Amino acid sequence: MADYDLVVRGGTIADGTGVATREADVAVKDGKIVSVCAVSGKGKEEIDAKGLLVTPGFVDIHTHYDGQATWDSRLQPSSWHGVTTAVMGNCGVGFAPVKIEDRQRLIELMEGVEDIPGAALDEGLNWSWESFGQYLDALDARPRDMDLGAQLPHGALRVFVMGERAARLEEATPEEVAQMRTLTAEAMRAGALGFSTSRTLNHRTVKGDPTPSLRASEAELLGIAMGMKDAGSGVIEFISDFNTPDPESEFEMIDRLLGASGRPFSVSLAQAHRRPEGWRLLLGLVEGLAGKGHAVKAQVAPRPIGVLQGLQASRIPFSMCASYKAIAKKGVAERLAIMRDPSFRAKLLEEAREPLRSDMAARLTDYDRMFPLGDPPNYEPDQDSSLGARARRENRDPREVVYDYLIEGEGRNFIFAPFANFAAFNLDCCSEMMQSPHTLIGLGDGGAHVGLISDGSFPTTLLAHWGRDRARGRLDVAWLVKRQTQDNARAVGLHDRGVIAPGYKADLNVIDFDKLGVEAPVMKWDLPAGGKRLLQKARGYRATVVAGAITYRDGEATGALPGRLVRGPQKAA
Known part of the structure; x- marks a missing residue:
């Protein structure tokens, strides 16, 4: 008889604590790691590592699988990139609690x-819940290829309590704040990992x-934070523009919230190209809160934040032009045929020379920050x-170069257009952010912006690049392994995973490090109602293990679905 369920033999162990790698075997039984040494016993299954x-x-502490997780057992693309635990309900958006009349809202x-297709959500969500606890029960009923934790989203909570007044941005009454406090405590006790809110103008309804x-x-935010204190658990995630002349005042408010509630806190941080040094001020304010004894971190990304533009994507640099708007809803092949017509090309390029009228238009037409994505x-x-630099070398209008690139490759070409973390055309700012002791690696948005980005591959980029x-x-x-494992797990209260040591959950990756890398993203029309999404696989993952079961071998699903809903914080092994 086998001594263990699984033995991973002879691998180079990066155990998640940051200590130097070492060669050892890893033995697993009943979903837990039981030995990390030279293992003499046999496993029912063994991996030569x-x-x-x-x-x-x-x-991964920042995803948006809130809808997909209700209908899909495979949380791809994240599960292709070694993710064995994902946290969703970020950015203050989600689907519980909810009243029937507010579902569409x-x-x-x-x-x-x-940027998740509304038609896909309409068809995919079965709405078998009202309360947040009932939503967790619905999630709990489905096995999946990784563990999943959920946060209580402020948008849904506010609409549930205030209805139309929430959408009109009216102030909550004391009675409504008290109700939010009660519902927050109930959500934490039901198993929510935390609460998320958004205060950015970039976040809008369709x-x-x-x-x-x-x-x-x-007062409203304090009431919610006190609900978490009442329950004795939960992390707070905060997203804001911090665009006021005095961002310190918002941090003073955060200081008061944390002082009253004692809950851990994280805030999103990136380098804005229009204020390339502004992130340093915000990180300094985070450090100041930490210096007062608060458990505060900034979530940062390991690469540029940007969009993919192309005929298969949701946008192209000419999306604001009238002629393109007239054909935008046609299929790729039909649009491609129209765009190959010289007369249409001339007309669209002429429209593209009109003055820009919005920040979004400016982002879509920053030709010096448009790069062929490549494979x-x-x-x-x-x-x-960049395509702008190519245009200068060829003495051509950059609009023409971009146009021609888009219609090459049968319309499958993607333009990578970073708008954050790439002001100096390098990732030095990301390096500084990641190396701060006051940051976490996040912001990958797996499951979101499915027609524009494919950043669920952040974990692979972090390690390979x-x-x-x-x-x-x-x-x-x-x-780097510690940053993506133990650090993130502890930040959201999951102390039972993220380390290769006896007693910890047997979630593992076996990686051919020399071959590790991201593949080119492809567009698939596989969401409910035929909705499209960008999917990006990885190479180099020889095996991914969740609770001792091998879920992926060489990037292909094995059929095992050991992943479960994680309710609330988990105690240390």
Whole structure:
């Protein structure tokens, strides 16, 4: 008889704590790691990991699988990238709690904020819940290829309590704040990992209305935070523009919230191109809160934040032009045929020369920050590889160069257009952010912006680019693994995973580090109602293990679905 359920033999162990790698076997029984040494006993299943990197399963703390998780057992693309635990309900958007009359409002909010097709949500969501606890029960009923934790979204909570008044951004009454406090405590006790809110103008419904939580008062936020204190659990996630002349005042409010509630807190942080040094001020304010004894972190990304533009994507640089708007809803092949017509080309290029009228138009037409994505993709491209630079070399109008690139490759070409973390045409700012002791690796948005981005591949980029490929400033592999495993797990209260040691959950990756990398994203029309989404696979993952069961071998699903809903914080092994 076998001594263990699984033995991973002879791998190079990066155990999640950041200590130097070492060679060892890993033995697993009943979903837990029971030995990390030279294992003499046999396993029912064994993996020869000689020459391979063995890590804990990756923990992704910022995803948007809130809808997909109700109808899909495979949380791809994240599960292709070594993620074994994902946290969703970020950015203040989600689907519970909800009243029947508000269901469509929540769909419109998710579609607008996270670019998830409303038709797919309409068809895919069965709405078998009202309370947040009932939503967790619905999630709990479905096995999946990874563990999943959920946060209580402010938008849904506010609409549930205030109805139309929430959408009109009215101030909550004391009675409504008290109700939110009670519902928050109930959600935490039911198993929510935390609460998320958004105060950014970038978050709007598909109709263009602001997110309901945009102007929530300090009294409202305090009431919710105190609900978490009442329950004794939960982390707070905060997203804001911090665009006021005095961002310190917003941090003073955060200081008061944390002082009263004692809950851990995280805030999103990125380099805005229009204010390339502004992130330093915000990180300094985070450090100031930490210096007062608060458990505060900033979530940062390991590569540029941007969009993919192309005929298969949701946008192209000419999306604001009248002639393109007239054909935008046609299929790719039909649009491609129209765009190959010289007369249409001339007309559209002439329209593209009209003055820009919005920040979005400016983003879509920053030709010096438009790069052919390539295969494999390059997320730190040289400045002279931009389409704008190509136009100067060829003495052509950049609009013409972009247009011609879009219609090459049968319309399957993608333009990578970063709008954050790439102001200096390099990722030095990401390196600084990631190395701060006050940051976490996040913001991948797996399951969201499905027609514009494919950032669920962040974990693979983190390890391959920063640990192996970057020409300068490479980072220690064991440390990078710690950032994506133990650090993230502890930040959301999951102390039972993220480390390869006896007693910990047997979530593992076995990686051919020399071959590790991201593949080019492809567009698939596989969401409910035929909705489209970008999917991006990885290479180099020889095996991914969840609770001791092998879920993926060489990037292909095995059929095992051991993943479960994680309710509330988990105690240390």
